[in-house]
Amino acid sequence: MSASTRVSRRRFVGGAAALGALPLLSRRAAAAEVDVVVVGAGAAGLAATRELLRQGMSVATLEASSRIGGRVHTDLARFGVPYDIGAHWMHLGATNPFLRYARDNGFDVYAAxxxxxxxxxxxxxxxxxxxxxxxxxxxxxxxxxxxxxxxxxxxxxxxxxxxxxxxxxxxxxxxxxxxxxxxxxxxxxxxxxxxxxTDWYCREGYGAVVAHSARDLDVRLSTRVRSIDWSGSGVAVETDSGSIRARACIVTVSTGVLASGDIRFVPELPAEKLESFHGISMGxxxxxxxxxxxxxxxxxxxxxxxxxxxxxxxxxxxxxxxxxxxxxxxxxxxxxxxxxxxxxxxxxxxxxxxxxxxxxxxxxxxxxxxxxxxxxxxxxxxNPLTRGSYASANPGAFPLRSALRRPVGDRVWFAGEACSPGEWATVGGAHHSGEEAARVVAADIRSA
Ligand SMILES: Cc1cc2nc3c(=O)[nH]c(=O)nc-3n(C[C@H](O)[C@H](O)[C@H](O)COP(=O)(O)OP(=O)(O)OC[C@H]3O[C@@H](n4cnc5c(N)ncnc54)[C@H](O)[C@@H]3O)c2cc1C
CATH class of the missing domain: 3.90.660.10 (Polyamine Oxidase; Chain A, domain 2)
Known part of the structure; x- marks a missing residue:
């Protein structure tokens, strides 16, 4: 009874650019020296990785947990049916890159x-x-x-x-x-x-689509970044299992993780940047x-x-x-x-x-x-690797959205759902943000 459309959840997403055609062979940067280090392998980190590879860059993608996907992940084991433990709604269907990917790759998607x-x-x-x-x-x-x-x-x-x-x-x-x-x-x-x-669902789970789209990417799992030294030229990224030098890095962890100080920046980041981690806070x-x-x-x-x-x-x-x-x-x-x-x-x-x-x-x-x-x-x-669900600006902190997106020293770049101008709090927004950061970084490196 009373079926209606009163719930008009503004459960956003978007972006027309399709995911890169698969398979795109990833290139593991064997040496401890790469063009770009990507920190985190959620939707943003995975998109950044693919775009950098497409642009011919060498990349090391470092993920602290034992799986990719971050806040979009489908668990099959717990209930025996697909269970999206994070994102489930495929928002902004008209432009959601994962909806297009799901359709093209045999997933069962339908309008919510x-x-x-x-x-x-x-x-x-x-x-x-x-x-x-x-x-x-x-x-x-x-x-x-x-x-x-x-x-x-x-x-x-x-x-x-x-x-x-x-x-x-x-x-x-x-x-x-x-x-x-x-x-x-x-x-x-x-x-x-x-x-x-509009929202869409995938019967196999949203996380399953994202994981499938990144199955060919080489991600170093269980590799937690502890500090990023941007004092010299390039960056030195310290992990639990050694250090990697790169010309630039793209940091895609949540603002909750950034605000917690879990990743140490040397020298410390500018005040406005630190403020943005707290002002665009996790819900x-x-x-x-x-x-x-x-x-x-x-x-x-x-x-x-x-x-x-x-x-x-x-x-x-x-x-x-x-x-x-x-x-x-x-x-x-x-x-x-x-x-x-x-x-x-x-x-x-x-x-x-x-x-x-x-x-x-x-x-x-x-x-x-x-x-x-x-x-x-x-x-x-x-969860120490997320410290919340998704971010939004505190009252009075809206201008800090753009401060959050700004790179530091032209070698530390930030991406992820909270960096998206309009698709924040979404998987699609994270994807587009990662892709965009990678494009700019690649152009920057090429022109140097
Ligand atoms: C319960 C819930 C429901 C949601 N519902 C929806 C929805 O229906 N639709 C929708 O579009 N969005 C939804 N979202 C939001 C969506 O999941 C996120 O916006 C998106 O997945 C974020 O992607 P990201 O790449 O920016 O960040 P993340 O997915 O957080 O990726 C960052 C990665 O960095 C890793 N990391 C953290 N610290 C370190 C470190 N020190 N070193 C290395 N790696 C590190 C993390 O493990 C993680 O994998 C939901 C989120 C939650 C939690």
């Missing part, structure tokens, strides 16, 4: 359905309640858009009118569920700068993944299930947004965000899963738990 059902307590919302939700949503989006259009670098908390009983629910949809931040944590100007478009967004033995919600494949609970004007609404029956499987992604997600991450072992079970019990009764086969909580903020 937009149906949603909203619950209030243990029943579906009435027509009057849906209307109140719509009104509150429109008012909030209208206020944030108006501020954004005027480049007002202020938080939604300062412009969104009180939406009455639907205020926290709408706060959750636009803030924690979309941005990974509460209404006081991001800038309307930054929000407005994000591109919008918190996590999946509480639930595998059921049957369609317990009675919803269609990939249907959203949302609910309004009285959260009393919470600073960070304690709500989940559910994507049910992912690609027709028994998997449901119950997603939390903002400071509430961070609190769940910091709580003991099963707190997030217990929260999800308790919320579902309120809606569907205790029997639902009997159908729960397995669950998992992602905790992206606790």
């Amino acid at each position: 359905p937009t149906e949603e059902t909203v619950y209030v307590g243990d029943r579906e919302a009435s027509e009057a309640e849906y209307a109140a939700y719509d009104a509150a949503y429109e008012a909030a989006i209208g206020a944030i858009s108006a501020a954004g259009r005027q480049s007002r670098d202020v938080s939604p908390a300062s412009v969104v009118p009180d939406g009455g009983p639907w205020h926290d629910f709408v706060h959750f949809l636009i803030g924690p569920w979309e941005m990974g931040k509460d209404f006081d944590g991001f800038s309307c100007a930054d929000w407005w700068s994000g591109d919008d478009g 918190f967004y996590d999946h509480i993944a639930l595998l059921f033995d049957e369609n317990v919600f009675g919803t269609a494949p990939d249907e959203y299930l949302l609910y309004n609970a009285s959260t009393h004007g919470a600073h960070s609404p304690a709500l989940m947004g559910l994507l049910t029956n992912v690609s027709g499987t028994g998997l449901t992604l119950a997603d939390v965000g903002g400071d509430f997600a961070r609190e769940l991450e910091e709580a003991d072992g099963e707190a997030a899963i217990d929260f999800a079970k308790a919320e579902l019990r309120k809606m569907f009764g205790g029997a639902i738990e009997g159908h729960l086969v397995k669950a998992h909580f992602t905790r992206w903020g606790r």
Whole structure:
């Protein structure tokens, strides 16, 4: 019932340039001397690597973890069905390079359905309640858009009118569920700068597409970069397993990792650069993944299930947004965000899963738990290689987006989702940012 298109998640992406045609043989730079070191093998690092190779550069791509993909990865082992532990929505379908790649390489992709059902307590919302939700949503989006259009670098908390009983629910949809931040944590100007478009899904998982597209690239896994010395000509990149000299490097780690100081820069980076790592800060967004033995919600494949609970004007609404029956499987992604997600991450072992079970019990009764086969909580903020889910500008920090993108000393370049002008917080944006940085670096090296 009540299938509608009320949820208009601004779950972005883009970029027309197709991924380089496969196979493109990668060239491992055997010596400890290469043209470019790429730090990180997420979507940005992989795109940078491919573009540099295409331009005839020698490249060393260093990845701290034991796999490629970073925040886009499909886990098959845990549930026996494709489980995207990070990105799942293929945003901005019209220009998403991975959508095109997936189609060309036999993946099963389809436009994301937009149906949603909203619950209030243990029943579906009435027509009057849906209307109140719509009104509150429109008012909030209208206020944030108006501020954004005027480049007002202020938080939604300062412009969104009180939406009455639907205020926290709408706060959750636009803030924690979309941005990974509460209404006081991001800038309307930054929000407005994000591109919008249609979403797609891949039955085999978004991470599977990205991994497939990079299967021919030579990445040095389990190689953590500890410091980058840019004091002389070129750079010296220190890792757990030795040092590599290069003419330039492209750093693609998250702003969370950069802000943590995990990678030491010698000499220290300029103040504005350091400020940008903190100003374009990471949000918190996590999946509480639930595998059921049957369609317990009675919803269609990939249907959203949302609910309004009285959260009393919470600073960070304690709500989940559910994507049910992912690609027709028994998997449901119950997603939390903002400071509430961070609190769940910091709580003991099963707190997030217990929260999800308790919320579902309120809606569907205790029997639902009997159908729960397995669950998992992602905790992206606790992952030292990401330290959050994706970034956005703090209120007042929107100008730091461009500072983040700026290279230092013409030899330390930055790329990744947070460096994308319009496709930030997305896999496609990370890809385009990496590709663009590689193009500029290659041109720079060639002209030197
Ligand atoms: C839960 C969740 C849901 C999301 N949903 C979506 C979605 O539906 N659609 C969408 O488009 N986007 C989504 N995103 C955002 C998307 O996943 C990211 O924007 C994108 O994957 C970031 O790519 P990146 O290359 O910039 O960074 P990363 O993927 O973080 O890549 C950086 C790499 O650097 C490595 N690294 C870190 N430190 C070091 C070091 N010291 N030395 C060497 N390597 C290091 C990391 O291990 C990582 O592999 C989601 C993210 C999360 C967490």
